[in-house]
Amino acid sequence: MTDRSAPHLIPAGTARVELRVVNSRFIGSAGPAAAVEEAKAFIAAVRAEMPDATHHVYAYVIGHGSSTIEGMSDDGEPSGTAGRPVLAVVRGSGLGDVVVVVTRYFGGTLLGTGGLVRAYSDTAKAVLAELPRTEKIARRRLRITIPYSAYEPIQRLIATHHGTIEREEFAATVTLEIVVPDANVAALTGALRTMTAGQAQIAAE
Template sequence: MPQTIYTAVHHELLIKKSRFIACVQPMADRASAQKVVAELWQQHPGAAHVCWALLAGGQSAAVDDGEPSGTAGRPMLDVLRHQDLEGVLATVVRYFGGVKLGAGGLVRAYTDSVAQALLQAEKIAIIKQRCLICTVPYAMEGLVRREIEIAGATLINVQHGSDVQFEFNLPDTTADAFIIRLNEAGHGRISWITPEDE
């Protein structure tokens, strides 16, 4: 099951006088990630590299930022994928200490920086939600409100017109069973609207 992280976490490694300052944080998309990377350059003007990896909204990125190809961004991205994360940006700011680490040493340094930061991260399961909209006669409003509460759904909106319209979210895995249960309880008096029809 894919997970994201609750808040940004940091970790710093010192390897042969080079500083690797890692951060993993929740991130919505590539544009937001690029903004964070630009801010890191402002905060660390003396850094040799700001490497990063992103998994967010179906987009991925692996940026070596001048390190030998495949030694920074890709290993960082592999750590995120291995932990089944989504909506996460990993950045590592490197201050060069004067000693070359070699390709294997760089891969280990960037991998370990991100992995160590993730050990401190509070992970949250990503549960795909489905938006449901239904209309019911006024006499059934209480019943539907109780069923929504029992199902642990999130009520988004209620409109009172000729009928009562409910809009709510609940986990996709339980939506079909909920619709069946509500239809049985409502004896065919509940109408479902697909969100696109709105």
Template sequence: MEAYQVPSEAVTFEEEIKKSRFITYLAPASGVDMAKLFIQQVKDQHPTARHHCWAFVAGAPHDSQQLGFSDDGEPSGTAGKPMLAQLMGSGVGEIATVVVRYYGGILLGTGGLVKAYGNGVQQALKILPTRTQVPQSEYQLVCDYPQLSMVEKLLQQVGGSIVRADYGANIQLVLSLPSLHIEQITGKLRDVSRGTLLLSPVE
């Protein structure tokens, strides 16, 4: 799992084509639920618009499990698919887009619609600020109380965090760690603890 770009904030792009107003919204969406919430918010913002077409890549850029799109009443294949194609071509993950159309009375034809919806997303992507997302995985680690500060120091160095800590006879931790560096982190823990600190993946 490699690092990838994600939106650092939402952007809007607007244009008029043959009297129809097209407003493109792009926003961060880490997960399908967040994408759907964003789509609903845009619909609520524009209750009188004729169409609210949307697409999302709610996980890593090549995670086909978290893709979705809708033509929302436009002819099949003329809105959602070209919008999704732009998102997937950008290599940006955890992103959702909605294009709101206020119909201006002039038909654009299927080719015109594909161009309008695809181009709106393309232009919005050009102005989208992004940041690098490093995929994280969760691991369990059991440590003694004197070892905790050592573990915390290592987490700071590698960009990991403690998700949960249960304090008993020893400390049972659930850690979120960058997937790319697991072998390196495992090795460091082993070295600093003389082999007593061992990571195990959370099932």
């Protein structure tokens, strides 16, 4: 059962490592991917950077817990020796929204099924160990309509609650589209109503 209170960890950047196994080079690259398109773009960038490599094996996990999208590829290695072991390592890392590519330059010596599984698993573990992590914070989008007189103090109020203003519209009143951490929504909306004496109109997008 998934612990809903557990933090959702995601990559805070990218990482790269290189391992040598017998004569083959295994280069692990990892980074953030909040959508399948982002994972595919990361994989394509690694391929473009090392076009002469023998294989670009990858695995990604988008999302967290029970609502995840997963993908993997052996990229020409024997079935089950590459993509599946890398995906198993990614699943076990506790990370979501992450993509790992293990690039192999074949060194002329066959590693066998067990050797391939170990090499790809070890490279995935090594690059994930180097990958910086941060907590994914759930955010809510709100649309706020306020009088002009409240515009400047409410800008400061939104910043205090770690919100960001994405769009502003100036007509008879001021309409702001903001994004704010879920945990701060109740406090922010209460403060907005107090500051504007109930004049603020607040709607969830």
